[in-house]
Amino acid sequence: MQGHAHGQEHGHDHDHQVVPSDPALRTKALESLLVEKGLVDPKALDALVDAYENKIGPRNGARIVARAWVDPAYKKRLLADGGAAIAEMGYEGAQGEHMVVVENTPKVHNLVVCTLCSCYPWPVLGLPPVWYKSAPYRSRAVMEPRGVLREFGVEVSEDTEVRVWDSTAEIRYLVLPERPAGTEKLSEEELAALITRDSMIGVDKLTPGAKP
Amino acid sequence: MNGVHDMGGMHGMGPIQHEKNEPVFHAAWEGRVYAINRAIGAWGKWNLDASRHEIERLPPADYLRMSYYEKWLAGRTELLVKHGLVTREEIESGKPAAGSAKATPALTLAGVTAALARGNYRRVDPKAKARFKAGQHVRALNLNPAGHTRLPRYARGKQGVIARHHGIFVFPDTNAHFLGEQPRHLYSVHFAARELWGATASPRDSVFIDMWESYLERL
Numbered sequence A: 001m002q003g004h005a006h007g008q009e010h011g012h013d014h015d016h017q018v019v020p021s022d023p024a025l026r027t028k029a030l031e032s033l034l035v036e037k038g039l040v041d042p043k044a045l046d047a048l049v050d051a052y053e054n055k056i057g058p059r060n061g062a063r064i065v066a067r068a069w070v071d072p073a074y075k076k077r078l079l080a081d082g083g084a085a086i087a088e089m090g091y092e093g094a095q096g097e098h099m100v101v102v103e104n105t106p107k108v109h110n111l112v113v114c115t116l117c118s119c120y121p122w123p124v125l126g127l128p129p130v131w132y133k134s135a136p137y138r139s140r141a142v143m144e145p146r147g148v149l150r151e152f153g154v155e156v157s158e159d160t161e162v163r164v165w166d167s168t169a170e171i172r173y174l175v176l177p178e179r180p181a182g183t184e185k186l187s188e189e190e191l192a193a194l195i196t197r198d199s200m201i202g203v204d205k206l207t208p209g210a211k212p
Numbered sequence B: 001m002n003g004v005h006d007m008g009g010m011h012g013m014g015p016i017q018h019e020k021n022e023p024v025f026h027a028a029w030e031g032r033v034y035a036i037n038r039a040i041g042a043w044g045k046w047n048l049d050a051s052r053h054e055i056e057r058l059p060p061a062d063y064l065r066m067s068y069y070e071k072w073l074a075g076r077t078e079l080l081v082k083h084g085l086v087t088r089e090e091i092e093s094g095k096p097a098a099g100s101a102k103a104t105p106a107l108t109l110a111g112v113t114a115a116l117a118r119g120n121y122r123r124v125d126p127k128a129k130a131r132f133k134a135g136q137h138v139r140a141l142n143l144n145p146a147g148h149t150r151l152p153r154y155a156r157g158k159q160g161v162i163a164r165h166h167g168i169f170v171f172p173d174t175n176a177h178f179l180g181e182q183p184r185h186l187y188s189v190h191f192a193a194r195e196l197w198g199a200t201a202s203p204r205d206s207v208f209i210d211m212w213e214s215y216l217e218r219l
Helices: A021-036 A042-055 A058-070 A072-080 A082-088 A135-140 A145-151 A188-194 A197-201 B028-041 B048-056 B060-065 B068-082 B088-093 B109-117 B193-197
Strands: A098-103 A108-113 A161-166 A171-176 B137-140 B159-169 B184-192 B206-212 B216-218
Touching (some): A042 B028, A042 B109, A072 A082, A072 A098, A098 A108, A098 A161, A108 A145, A135 A145, B048 B068, B193 B206
Parallel strands (some): A108 A161
């Protein structure tokens, strides 16, 4: 069965899979075997997919950042004990058990990577984008962070310190981006709408007109 | 293990390909692989470290060629067979062996909400005294274990400073091989970019790496 089930998958240019239909067929076969053996509940699988497609994503992290921007006491708690402050907002679960939040300032720019696999803070950012899991990002972020940032369109001045966080253990890192100038009058909700996923990984700098 | 998964500082991987408005899953099967992983993990037959190590053990050319969820599919299929939840023959035929009993799923629809809210906490009750404290100078040992480790190659033998003590955590190097959790102190260690990469690195830049106590020696 040479597959041509590539129909819905047009329009992205990364090297995503070599034989598109093959893993799709193998996954289908594995799922039906596991269901027949009573090892998985297909409705539980549907609910898990739905959760990560629709509920658990970077909007969660954006709400945390916006809260920290408007509430100095919350920001203090967030930087002192990220896990507890994030749990206050109701975000917990796998790959967010041990959270550390690092703050970007005019003097310090933080960038998060996992060179050994693709560790990422799921409850606050959802599942990682392909580039974060890719060999180019994992190999280069620790060695030439400024070059990587430039590819994302972010220039960091020579006198700014770049700190790269390699997620080698079960600590998960969230970047608290700088609040853009000119946003003093915006509400917490309007601020949250400005905050991009990439800014919370450290590969984006926010500007007042930016769209997530 | 000194595998291709340990990518920090490698050259030749090309530019980063950023996709605008990227979907969570690029095809339905990716979401199914993700969900199957969570559902079969609920059987408790293996742990997170073992599942990471299974992916590291893929042949290097396959590791580099496969997409993320293809690697998950291959790794989890191996774990299912190794831990006796399915047989190789069942994977090949796609059918349960004749006469095999039908189980009740470890994770059912009713359990998903609770499972999503529940983490896999790896910090354990701190009793042992920490050897290091913030500000102390340390060196990452030059360790080259053939099995699982979370000590990246680019940091081995390098000098850094303890930035913070995270507490006592399950040790992946033993846990991945089912040799026990053997918890030990975990630290964030601050390495100057020039220590890691030489004089061409920016004098202002640095990398923070989380390291277990047994990866480190005092200077």
